[in-house]
Amino acid sequence: MQKKYHVYAIGNALVDTEIEVTDSFLEKMDLGKGMMTLVDEHRQRELVDALEDEAKPHAWASGGSAANTIIATSYFGGHAYYSCRVADDATGAFYVRDLKAAGVDTNMNSQERPEGHSGKCLVLITPDAERTMQSFLGVSAGVCEDDLDPEALRQSYFAYIEGYLAPSDTGRAAAVKMRQLAREHGVQVAITLSDPGIVENFQPQLEEMIGNGVDLLFCNEAEACSFTGQQDVEKALEELKKVSNSVVITRGAKGAWAWDGEKLHEVDAKPIKPVDTNGAGDMFAGAFLYAIGEGHDYGTAGKLASAACAKVISDFGPRISEEEHLAVRKEVLGE
Numbered sequence: 001m002q003k004k005y006h007v008y009a010i011g012n013a014l015v016d017t018e019i020e021v022t023d024s025f026l027e028k029m030d031l032g033k034g035m036m037t038l039v040d041e042h043r044q045r046e047l048v049d050a051l052e053d054e055a056k057p058h059a060w061a062s063g064g065s066a067a068n069t070i071i072a073t074s075y076f077g078g079h080a081y082y083s084c085r086v087a088d089d090a091t092g093a094f095y096v097r098d099l100k101a102a103g104v105d106t107n108m109n110s111q112e113r114p115e116g117h118s119g120k121c122l123v124l125i126t127p128d129a130e131r132t133m134q135s136f137l138g139v140s141a142g143v144c145e146d147d148l149d150p151e152a153l154r155q156s157y158f159a160y161i162e163g164y165l166a167p168s169d170t171g172r173a174a175a176v177k178m179r180q181l182a183r184e185h186g187v188q189v190a191i192t193l194s195d196p197g198i199v200e201n202f203q204p205q206l207e208e209m210i211g212n213g214v215d216l217l218f219c220n221e222a223e224a225c226s227f228t229g230q231q232d233v234e235k236a237l238e239e240l241k242k243v244s245n246s247v248v249i250t251r252g253a254k255g256a257w258a259w260d261g262e263k264l265h266e267v268d269a270k271p272i273k274p275v276d277t278n279g280a281g282d283m284f285a286g287a288f289l290y291a292i293g294e295g296h297d298y299g300t301a302g303k304l305a306s307a308a309c310a311k312v313i314s315d316f317g318p319r320i321s322e323e324e325h326l327a328v329r330k331e332v333l334g335e
Contacts, residue, residue, distance in 0.1 A: 005105075006078035006293040007286075008156035008187070010148065010178055011066030012140045012164050012171070013084035013108075014119040015091050018061075021054055021124045026132060033126070035197040036133040038167065044136040047122055061319060062098035063121060064140075065194055066162040068279050068319060072286025072308065074103040075325035077335075078293060081105045081152045083174075085143040091118035092139075102322075107149050114139050129274035129313065137168075144170035145177045153178065154185040157293050158216075160285075163194030166205035175209045190216040191244075192285055193223040200226055210243055217244035218285045224249050233257075237264075246298070250284055255306060258288075260298040267302030270310035279319060283312045287328075296333070304332045 026033050029050060039047075062071075070080035082104050086092030095118060096108045119140035124132040143165070153159060159182040165171035182189050191214050193199050193206065206227070210217075217240055221233050228239035233249065237259065240247045249257045255269040287308040291301035307328045311320050320328075329335055 003155050003157055004079060005081050005152065005156040007070050007073050007158045007160050007289050008081045008083070008149075008153045009066040009070045009160040009162070010083040010143065010165070010171075010174055011162040012064045012119060012135070012137055012143065013062070013067060013086045013095055014064045014121040014135060014137070014140065015095055016061045016063035016121045016123050018123040018125055019051055019054070021051070021126060023126050025050075025054055026124065026126065031124070031132055031134070032197070033132050034130050036135060036164070036195045037197070039134050039136055041117065041136050041138075044120065044122060044134060047134055051122075060094065062095045062102075063279075064119070064162070065164055065192065065282050066160055067099070067104075068282035069160060069162075069192075069286040069289070070104055071099070071102045071319060072283050072325070073290045073293075075320075075322045076287060076290040076304075076329055077326070078290045079103075079105075081149065081156065083107050083143070083147045083149060085140050085147055086113055086118040087116040087139045088113040089116075089118055091120065105152065107147050111147070114142070141168055142170055143168065143174060145174045148174060148178055148181070150181055153181055153187060156187055158289055159187050159189050160289065161189070161191040161209055163192055163198045163206055163209075166198055166202035166209065172205055172209055176211065179209065179211055179214070188215040190214060190218065190285075190289065192281065193217070193219040193227060196222045196226055199223050203227060213243050213245070215245045216248070217246070218248045218250075218281070218288075220250045220252070220281060248284075248288060248302075250281055250309075256284070256302055258298040258302045263298075265297075265299040265302055267299070267306050270306055272310045272314050274313040280309050280313050283308050283319070291333070300333070304328065307332050
């Protein structure tokens with residue numbers, strides 16, 4: 001049966017603001033480098049005030065891990081749906097407009113937006129291109145089963161869950177419900193472990209979302225080793241095979257491994273000097289899901305994802321333009 005969507009996703013809706021900072025600023029503000037930390041509105045305001053003399057922010061972008069992923073899928077030519085929650089405020093209105101501009105359908109088009117504050121994320125970029133995120137979830141913390149669209153999910157090839165939902169009781173319950181509905185309708189389930197801090201602090205909750213197994217699991221080396229308790233990434237991969245039918249492990253400058261259930265595809269990284277690694281893993285997943293949704297094998301999907309990652313980390317921001325997506329698609333897939 002021909003389906004409407006390549007990917008249906010659920011996640012935290014956050015408007016990202018990227019700012020270049022020094023390592024000394026992270027130390028001064030006692031921020032864990034390379035980690036995502038949940039903060040309240042007061043703490044985020046404190047950071048914004050401290051940043052006033054540090055640097056000028058780059059442009060806003062509708063973000064959140066899963067949102068970045070499905071926007072990439074959409075820009076490559078796929079169709080995507082995003083379940084999320086934003087407030088009835090200027091930030092929320094911007095978020096929905098940005099999703100629509102990227103061709104992504106969302107429950108926030110038709111569902112009444114709640115009062116309150118939409119989620120925001122400060123993405124602090126150091127000179128080594130590492131990103132440190134300080135996230136205020138706002139009303140996104142309340143994303144729940146009511147935000148699911150079962151019909152859109154049924155009309156999708158993949159259901160995609162972001163690990164960042166693990167700390168939220170309602171978000172985690174929604175992810176579990178989505179996985180169950182996907183199984184009922186023959187929709188494949190993919191999950192990303194999202195962040196080393198999430199794995200370290202919320203592993204039981206991640207395992208609850210994974211349940212009795214998923215079809216595709218995305219992670220990086222640090223997340224793979226932390227989740228499995230292994231120091232060697234090869235052993236970590238063997239452990240991950242027990243919870244997912246296929247596994248993709250991104251390895252930075254060493255490329256990626258994509259195990260399709262039978263064969264391990266080793267994907268080379270495109271040599272490039274990174275400027276900003278924010279969104280790299282999200283881009284990899286979005287490109288990969290698009291390619292396998294179009295019938296390409298894991299090796300080819302990995303090549304597309306690697307090329308897209310090289311493009312996104314070569315400049316600031318978690319995304320690239322639609323034209324750049326299409327150029328990468330033509331370069332790798334000849335389409």
